[in-house]
Amino acid sequence: MGKRPEKENKVAEIKDDLSRANIIVLTDYRGLNVAQMNKLRRILQQEGIKYRVVKNTLTKIAARETGLNDLEDYLEGPMGIAYGFDDPLTPVKLLVKFAKENDKLSLKGGVLDKNVLDEGSLKRLSELPPREVLLAKALGCFQAPISGLLNVLQGNIRNLAFVLQAVKEKKEQQENS
Secondary structure, three states, X not given: OOHHHHHHHHHHHHHHHHHHOOEEEEEEOOOOOHHHHHHHHHHHHHOOOEEEEEOHHHHHHHHHHOOOHHHHHHOOOOEEEEEEOOOOHHHHHHHHHHHHHOOOOEEEEEEEOOEEEEHHHHHHHHOOOOHHHXXXXXXXXXXXXXXXXXXXXXXXXXXXXXXXXXXXXXXXXXXXX
């Protein structure tokens, strides 16, 4: 009798994580030993990423209830889910790096802004520059036209100053003559 409320609570917790996370990465951890799993959890936790081993049946129910029906295709075998709540690139980058160092971990798929991603899409996402670099590049794109406009305006002001200086000198010459 105590099993049903416990399962409902687990489904509610998974639903909450699925709906709050801006990125979700599904992993197959089959073959990782306890020390490797603890290392993975520690790495992710240091960046504020939640990593949970989940039951697929409960996760399928939670996915359906949050409108992520396409996620069901990836929910097979031993499953660990990483939930990122801040920068969406960080969890993917960390998991791809860890998978390269520990071939027992594999990325199965994920969700970014309610869009289901396959393993290839996650790997391409991990190759993007960090958020700060992307923001700096965007800012540079915005600043370039403004800098150009300022240079043009300063050039015109400088030319006006030269013309006014020349007029002043000419008037002084005329007054002195």
